[in-house]
Amino acid sequence: MNAPNNTTLPKRLRTWWASPPRSGMRRLIAPPVYRRARAFGFACFAGGSVQAAAGIICVSYSAHGWAAFFLALAALNFAGGCWYLTIARSAAARA
Numbered sequence: 001m002n003a004p005n006n007t008t009l010p011k012r013l014r015t016w017w018a019s020p021p022r023s024g025m026r027r028l029i030a031p032p033v034y035r036r037a038r039a040f041g042f043a044c045f046a047g048g049s050v051q052a053a054a055g056i057i058c059v060s061y062s063a064h065g066w067a068a069f070f071l072a073l074a075a076l077n078f079a080g081g082c083w084y085l086t087i088a089r090s091a092a093a094r095a
Contacts, residue, residue: 029087037085038088041088042081044081048073048075048078051073051077055071
């Protein structure tokens with residue numbers, strides 16, 4: 001039995017990554033995250049709040065290196081959350 005090797009993995013992966021259709025910087029976001037951008041935005045804000053609290057606790061114990069680390073991560077999480085919420089707000093309304 002000599003069956004042809006019809007592998008469709010690259011085609012399926014390409015189709016999966018292209019749905020829903022996106023443009024520009026939105027292509028950097030994985031499709032499952034893009035479909036639930038509002039939920040992931042709020043999750044980023046929650047994580048950033050926990051990291052900011054850890055940074056403030058580190059400042060109170062004079063661990064300034066750790067505080068800078070946690071506060072930098074919090075800032076990145078807040079920026080990512082803002083980006084996700086902006087994308088969720090600008091998405092077309094579902095019919």
